[in-house]
Structure formats: structure tokens, C-alpha cells
Amino acid sequence: MPQKGLLLRILEHDTGGKIFLAALTVVAVLLPVLNLAVPEGSALHVSTYTVTLLGKYLCYALLAIALDLVWGYCGILSLGHAAFFALGGYAMGMYLMRQIGERGVYGNPELPDFMVFLNWQELPWYWFGFDQFWFAMLMVVLAPGVLAFVFGWLAFRSRVTGVYLSIITQALTFALMLAFFRNEMGFGGNNGLTDFKDILGFNLQSDATRIGLFLATAITLALSYCVARYVVNSKLGRVVVAVRDAEDRARFIGYKVESFKLWIFVFSAMLAGIAGALYVPQVGIINPGEFSPLNSIELVVWVAVGGRGTLYGAVLGAILVNFAKTYLTGALPEVWLFALGGLFVVVTLFLPQGIVGLLRRRRRKAGLKEAAT
Amino acid sequence: MNPLSVFGKRRRERARDTAGAERHTVTAGEVDVSHGPILYLENITVSFDGFKALNELTLYIDDGELRCIIGPNGAGKTTMMDVITGKTRPDSGTAFFGQIMDLTRMSEYEIASAGIGRKFQKPTVFPQHTVFENLELAMRADKRVWPTLVARLSGEQRARIDEVLEIVMLMAQRDLRAAELSHGQKQWMEIGMLLMQDPRVLLVDEPIAGMTHQETERTAELLTSLAGKHSVVVVEHDMAFVRSIARKVTVLHEGHVLAEGNMDEVQNHPAVIDVYLGA
Numbered sequence: 001m002p003q004k005g006l007l008l009r010i011l012e013h014d015t016g017g018k019i020f021l022a023a024l025t026v027v028a029v030l031l032p033v034l035n036l037a038v039p040e041g042s043a044l045h046v047s048t049y050t051v052t053l054l055g056k057y058l059c060y061a062l063l064a065i066a067l068d069l070v071w072g073y074c075g076i077l078s079l080g081h082a083a084f085f086a087l088g089g090y091a092m093g094m095y096l097m098r099q100i101g102e103r104g105v106y107g108n109p110e111l112p113d114f115m116v117f118l119n120w121q122e123l124p125w126y127w128f129g130f131d132q133f134w135f136a137m138l139m140v141v142l143a144p145g146v147l148a149f150v151f152g153w154l155a156f157r158s159r160v161t162g163v164y165l166s167i168i169t170q171a172l173t174f175a176l177m178l179a180f181f182r183n184e185m186g187f188g189g190n191n192g193l194t195d196f197k198d199i200l201g202f203n204l205q206s207d208a209t210r211i212g213l214f215l216a217t218a219i220t221l222a223l224s225y226c227v228a229r230y231v232v233n234s235k236l237g238r239v240v241v242a243v244r245d246a247e248d249r250a251r252f253i254g255y256k257v258e259s260f261k262l263w264i265f266v267f268s269a270m271l272a273g274i275a276g277a278l279y280v281p282q283v284g285i286i287n288p289g290e291f292s293p294l295n296s297i298e299l300v301v302w303v304a305v306g307g308r309g310t311l312y313g314a315v316l317g318a319i320l321v322n323f324a325k326t327y328l329t330g331a332l333p334e335v336w337l338f339a340l341g342g343l344f345v346v347v348t349l350f351l352p353q354g355i356v357g358l359l360r361r362r363r364r365k366a367g368l369k370e371a372a373t
Numbered sequence: 374m375n376p377l378s379v380f381g382k383r384r385r386e387r388a389r390d391t392a393g394a395e396r397h398t399v400t401a402g403e404v405d406v407s408h409g410p411i412l413y414l415e416n417i418t419v420s421f422d423g424f425k426a427l428n429e430l431t432l433y434i435d436d437g438e439l440r441c442i443i444g445p446n447g448a449g450k451t452t453m454m455d456v457i458t459g460k461t462r463p464d465s466g467t468a469f470f471g472q473i474m475d476l477t478r479m480s481e482y483e484i485a486s487a488g489i490g491r492k493f494q495k496p497t498v499f500p501q502h503t504v505f506e507n508l509e510l511a512m513r514a515d516k517r518v519w520p521t522l523v524a525r526l527s528g529e530q531r532a533r534i535d536e537v538l539e540i541v542m543l544m545a546q547r548d549l550r551a552a553e554l555s556h557g558q559k560q561w562m563e564i565g566m567l568l569m570q571d572p573r574v575l576l577v578d579e580p581i582a583g584m585t586h587q588e589t590e591r592t593a594e595l596l597t598s599l600a601g602k603h604s605v606v607v608v609e610h611d612m613a614f615v616r617s618i619a620r621k622v623t624v625l626h627e628g629h630v631l632a633e634g635n636m637d638e639v640q641n642h643p644a645v646i647d648v649y650l651g652a
Binding site: 231234235236238239241242245246248249250251252253254255256257259260263 | 458460480481482485486490491493497498499500501502506509510511516517518521522523524566570
């Protein structure tokens with residue numbers, strides 16, 4: 001089966017997904033041209049700042065897809081998903097720290113600056129291997145994956161569901177935040193990991209690298225979308241929705257519900273980790289603030305605004321809400337949190353299916369009218 | 374103690390001994406019904422906060438039989454099904470599926486995979502899935518995670534689903550979401566889901582609630598036709614319906630068996646008249 005056939009098969013009946021992937025392709029082709037080829041004075045020039053900002057949005061979009069898989073499809077409202085994002089980010093951050101080498105302020109070839117500052121004599125064992133890109137990338141998916149596996153195994157096996165599960169996911173990310181704040185943990189404490197120089201030998205400050213990172217993010221997002229779509233279209237996807245709608249029934253027709261929840265939870269955590277790893281080199285820092293419970297709650301708002309259980313709705317929500325956030329925190333900084341809270345209330349009360357649900361209703365109404373005339 | 378239960382216990386113990394000695398003749402995963410009954414419930418007690426929902430219940434279901442279970446509300450009918458399907462663990466007593474499988478040690482999904490299917494009193498379907506998908510999910514298959522991820526419907530499986538759709542008369546609703554079905558249609562779809570599971574034992578809780586007269590008749594036909602190949606246990610309140618299908622009826626009262634026999638015997642049993650049929 002040729003590649004194109006496979007792609008078309010995955011996206012069959014997924015109009016929203018086709019529109020999203022087409023738009024993503026257009027942006028991914030145009031943006032590098034407008035940034036690199038069009039001279040800076042021109043009205044069409046896109047600044048590197050904008051490129052990085054969009055790259056950040058795409059990372060959020062990937063994170064939103066991850067949450068949509070567990071919340072929209074499996075009904076597990078995780079209020080701690082940013083933890084997996086942050087873990088992926090830290091794994092990437094550790095690699096970037098090791099790439100600094102002796103160019104740090106203290107010029108120590110082996111130890112990152114913060115360790116020298118803390119008078120550490122040698123690299124802690126869990127930093128071993130992070131000078132290798134492949135190892136770091138492995139950890140980007142493994143660290144969140146293993147945490148999700150252990151956490152999910154305990155929680156799902158004990159049949160913790162609903163609001164109780166949400167609360168313990170929130171506790172999980174909060175506990176991780178407190179842990180990562182501690183200097184003794186060896187992850188840079190309060191300041192986190194920053195001051196990165198280059199990735200795979202490319203200077204992180206150069207425009208070309210920024211474009212490269214943006215493209216890598218866009219491609220990863222597109223691929224992840226297709227994989228996620230494949231998963232929700234598969235029989236496993238239907239079982240997961242069945243678990244969401246009637247958990248006991250799924251059990252009584254022979255599905256081991258816990259295993260299915262665990263699988264989708266771990267898969268989602270890995271996607272979140274990848275999103276975090278793409279995010280860190282673009283923003284140039286990872287600190288314990290990324291574990292903040294507020295981040296996970298914001299993430300839930302994105303998916304709710306876009307429309308859960310559709311994948312592309314999550315993407316739409318992530319981009320729109322973050323665009324609004326960028327605008328509002330610049331123009332009216334004191335308003336943002338109220339706007340976010342208000343948005344959540346409005347969506348919960350009036351748009352239970354989010355923007356996608358609204359559009360679908362519109363289209364169905366239009367369709368009915370057409371049929372009537 | 375009920376002399377019958379002592380007999381039954383001895384019968385199964387002896388059977389298990391022989392099964393142990395001849396273990397090589399039993400294929401793994403197969404239900405051993407070489408001694409007649411397929412379900413053995415013995416001296417089962419379940420209490421909720423001191424209330425005994427089941428009280429030393431002893432009941433055998435033969436392979437291939439159609440059994441009706443009646444009894445007033447709170448007699449323990451649903452609790453009995455909960456014990457068989459692993460939803461509720463008994464405080465004491467044993468529940469065996471065939472000679473070897475101890476139901477009190479198996480989880481819900483293991484019991485379902487082993488071949489006990491259940492239709493609930495209140496129709497519980499997957500509302501967001503189409504009728505076809507509901508049947509597909511119920512279909513007998515490898516239900517572990519990875520095989521499910523890569524599962525593709527074969528032509529044979531599609532044909533089987535369509536065949537069951539015909540049987541339960543939902544062909545026209547094939548691509549409708551289950552949420553949009555009428556109550557009676559949901560009941561039928563659940564029966565269809567049971568058929569897709571192809572279980573050895575079907576536990577059917579109040580199958581005709583909310584059905585029209587014709588639908589009821591058809592349900593009776595269907596359940597009767599399933600007996601023989603499958604064991605069917607029906608819990609029902611509707612006496613006329615029970616009379617139309619039952620060969621053997623068990624009356625439950627306050628968590629144990631009050632009487633057993635054919636419909637006439639049971640209806641003329643003085644204890645039954647006293648507590649249930651309310652003379």
C-alpha cells in the first residue's frame with residue numbers, strides 16, 4: 001500500500017483533519033520563505049519572534065491532542081497533563097544543558113553551571129547519557145510514559161474514576177512541581193534549565209535553526225495527528241469511547257477496561273512529552289513553573305473551547321486561546337485570568353461541544369434548511 | 374440444610390476429582406460440562422449491611438437448558454447475576470462455571486471471555502456508537518489491547534454482524550447511533566450484542582420490559598431457539614411470558630430457592646402461592 005493511500009485512509013471522513021493538515025502545510029511552507037527570503041523591511045516579512053511564537057502554539061496544539069485522547073475519547077479528565085509535557089521538556093533541557101559544555105559561565109566541561117554553583121563535584125547518575133541526542137529523545141517519551149504507566153496502573157486498577165482521579169492527577173503535578181523546585185533534585189531548582197547554546201550543533205539563536213525547529217514541530221504535529229486519528233479510528237478507539245460511555249458494559253462484554261485506559265493514558269503522556277521536548281528549545285527555558293497546576297487547567301480550557309473528542313477541535317482551541325492569551329497579556333495583562341475563567345464558564349454553559357460543536361450545529365441547520373427548500 | 378444442595382455439592386466434588394485425574398482431556402479455556410450442569414452455585418451468601426441479598430443459595434443450570442427465574446422484588450435475582458458475572462463477590466459459597474472455572478476468583482472481563490454473557494435489566498448500550506459498531510464491539514474476538522488496535526473486520530465477521538442484525542430486526546437502523554433507538558430496539562440490540570459474544574451461558578435480565586406484544590412474541594421465539602446450543606437464564610416478572618417459554622422455573626425468595634419445577638408445579642406449590650403469586 002503506497003504512503004498516500006494510507007494517509008487518505010486514515011483521514012477518510014475527517015474533513016476537519018484535512019483542513020487542519022492543509023492549513024498546517026501552507027503555514028509550514030510560507031513561513032520559512034517569509035522569514036528567510038523576504039527582506040526585513042518588507043511588509044510581508046515575518047519576524048523570527050513570530051515564527052517562535054507560532055512554533056510554541058503548535059507545541060500546545062500537540063499537547064491538546066494528547067489531552068483530547070484521554071479526556072475527549074476516554075473520559076479521563078486529567079488535571080495534571082502538563083506534568084508529562086514538563087517531563088519531556090526537562091529531558092530535552094538536560095540534553096541542551098550538556099551541549100553547553102565548557103561555554104558555561106564557570107567553564108566546567110562536565111557540570112552545568114547550577115551544579116558548579118551548588119558546589120557539586122560530579123554529575124549525578126541520572127544525568128548520564130543525556131549528552132547523547134538519541135538517549136535524550138528516548139527519555140522524552142520514556143520518562144512521561146513510565147510515570148503515566150505507574151500512576152495509571154495504580155489508579156485504574158483501584159478503579160479510581162471521575163473527579164477523584166482528576167484531583168489526584170492535580171496532586172501529581174503539584175507534587176512534581178514542589179520536587180523540581182528543590183535544588184537537591186539536581187534539575188536546576190527554581191531557575192530550571194536555561195542558557196542553551198545549540199542543538200545538534202546548530203546555534204539556537206540563528207534564524208535558520210528557529211525555522212528548523214518550527215518545521216520539526218509542524219511535521220511532528222502532523223504525524224502525531226495522523227497517528228492519533230489512526231488510534232481513535234481503530235477498534236481500540238471505539239473500545240475507548242465505549243469505556244467512556246458505559247464502563248461496566250465494556251467490562252461485561254469481555255474488555256479489560258483498565259488495560260485500555262492505561263494504554264491510552266500512556267500513549268497520551270508520551271505525546272505530551274514530545275510536545276514538551278519541542279517546546280523547550282524554542283522558548284529557551286524549562287523551569288518547575290511548567291508543572292504548575294494552573295497550566296494543566298489552562299490546557300483543559302483549550303480542549304473544551306475547541307471541542308473535545310474531535311482532535312482537530314483540540315488543535316483549534318489550543319491555538320485560539322493562546323493567541324488570545326498572547327494578545328491580552330500584552331494589551332490588558334490584568335484581564336487575562338478573568339477572561340480565561342469567563343471563557344471556561346461560557347463554554348461549559350453554552351458550548352458543551354466547543355467551537356467545533358457550534359460549527360457542526362450550524363452546518364446541520366443549514367443542511368436541514370437546504371433539504372426543506 | 375437443603376438435602377438437594379448436599380447432593381449437588383457431592384456431585385460436583387466427585388466431578389472435580391475425576392476432572393483432576395483426567396485433566397488432559399480438558400482443553401484450556403473450554404468449559405467442562407461432562408457432568409451435565411454448566412453453572413454450579415452452591416451455598417452462596419451475599420449480604421449488604423446485614424441484609425442478606427442471597428442466603429445460602431444453591432442453584433444448578435444444565436448445559437443447554439432454558440431456565441426462568443422468578444421472584445418478588447428483592448428476592449436476589451439481580452444479585453445472583455452479579456455473582457455469576459463477577460460484579461459482586463459472595464461472602465461465602467462457591468460458584469463454578471463448568472467443572473474447573475471458579476467464578477469467584479475471576480474478574481468481570483475474564484468471565485465474559487470465558488463465555489458468560491449478560492443483558493442488563495436497564496438497557497445499557499454504547500450510545501455514541503452505531504448499532505453496527507455496538508455489535509462489532511461485542512463480537513467474540515481477541516479482546517486484549519494490542520490485537521484490538523490492529524483488528525480489522527473480515528468479510529466473514531461483517532457477514533455475521535449483518536446476520537445478527539437481521540435476527541434482531543435492526544438492519545434498517547444499522548448505521549444509526551444507538552442513542553437514537555427506541556427502548557424496545559435497545560433491548561433487541563442488547564440481545565444482538567449477546568449473540569455476537571456467542572457465549573455458552575446467556576443471562577438475560579427482564580428482556581421484554583418496554584416491548585410491544587409482537588416484540589415480546591419474537592423475543593420468546595428467539596430465546597427458545599437459542600436454548601440447546603446455549604444455556605439461557607431468564608429473569609422475568611411477566612408471568613405470561615415465562616409460561617410461554619419456560620420448561621423449568623426457579624422461584625427465588627429472600628435470597629434462596631423456594632421452589633423449582635415446571636410452571637404448573639411451581640404455580641401450585643403452596644409456599645409459592647403464599648409469598649409470590651399472593652393468593
